[in-house]
Amino acid sequence: MKTSRRSIEKIVEDQILQWNRFHPEKKEGAKQVSVITVSRESGSGGTLMAAKLAKDMGFDLFHREVIQEMAESAHISARIVETLDEKGLSVLENSIAAMIRDRHLWPDEFMRHLLKVVGTIGKHGRAVIVGRGAQYILPFDETLKVRVIAPLALRIYNVSHELGIEEGEAERMILKTDADRRSFSRKYFYADVTDPLQYDLIINTARVTVDAGVEIVKAALRQMNDRAND
Numbered sequence: 001m002k003t004s005r006r007s008i009e010k011i012v013e014d015q016i017l018q019w020n021r022f023h024p025e026k027k028e029g030a031k032q033v034s035v036i037t038v039s040r041e042s043g044s045g046g047t048l049m050a051a052k053l054a055k056d057m058g059f060d061l062f063h064r065e066v067i068q069e070m071a072e073s074a075h076i077s078a079r080i081v082e083t084l085d086e087k088g089l090s091v092l093e094n095s096i097a098a099m100i101r102d103r104h105l106w107p108d109e110f111m112r113h114l115l116k117v118v119g120t121i122g123k124h125g126r127a128v129i130v131g132r133g134a135q136y137i138l139p140f141d142e143t144l145k146v147r148v149i150a151p152l153a154l155r156i157y158n159v160s161h162e163l164g165i166e167e168g169e170a171e172r173m174i175l176k177t178d179a180d181r182r183s184f185s186r187k188y189f190y191a192d193v194t195d196p197l198q199y200d201l202i203i204n205t206a207r208v209t210v211d212a213g214v215e216i217v218k219a220a221l222r223q224m225n226d227r228a229n230d
Contacts, residue, residue, distance in 0.1 A: 043155030046148030064131035071114035
């Protein structure tokens with residue numbers, strides 16, 4: 001169900017207050033990666049993993065639907081970008097320009113808002129971002145990029161039991177959702193969402209539980225930051 005614009009505006013204002021409360025000043029020092037993007041196959045448990053990661057680490061959680069609504073509103077996307085200082089805004093604009101150039105993109109209005117919204121969230125840090133191509137928008141050296149997968153049979157079982165629907169209906173829903181996500185990546189980023197080289201970690205929830213996957217991601221983030229600061 002689509003979130004109302006009024007609800008999104010409330011989410012945005014609450015988020016801005018939180019950024020101001022917890023990040024009143026930027027201190028120079030060792031660079032810490034504190035943004036995790038989560039791409040997932042439908043029914044794989046990736047959304048649950050993202051929510052648990054955010055809760056365990058005290059990070060902000062940005063769902064796909066909320067990011068979509070933010071990017072669809074010029075007013076809201078502008079409000080988000082206003083939270084950056086002059087230096088942060090300059091870095092964001094340079095980063096977006098480089099990504100557009102390197103990927104040979106021709107962004108429309110929605111895409112430009114999406115780049116600004118996700119880029120701003122990335123600059124503030126301490127965030128888990130689910131979907132909407134965040135893995136393509138944010139730089140590798142500033143982000144831990146995760147893909148969550150599972151065999152189709154398991155995903156059908158998960159969705160069927162979660163929603164209380166027949167397995168045939170669950171399969172149709174999964175195939176359509178996966179197709180929509182592949183189409184989104186191709187349309188806006190000229191990318192294949194299943195390409196393993198787009199990610200730092202690929203977690204198969206047929207092999208590890210959601211809780212174990214969360215611990216793997218946290219360990220990877222610690223190692224990434226330890227190596228960066230050696």
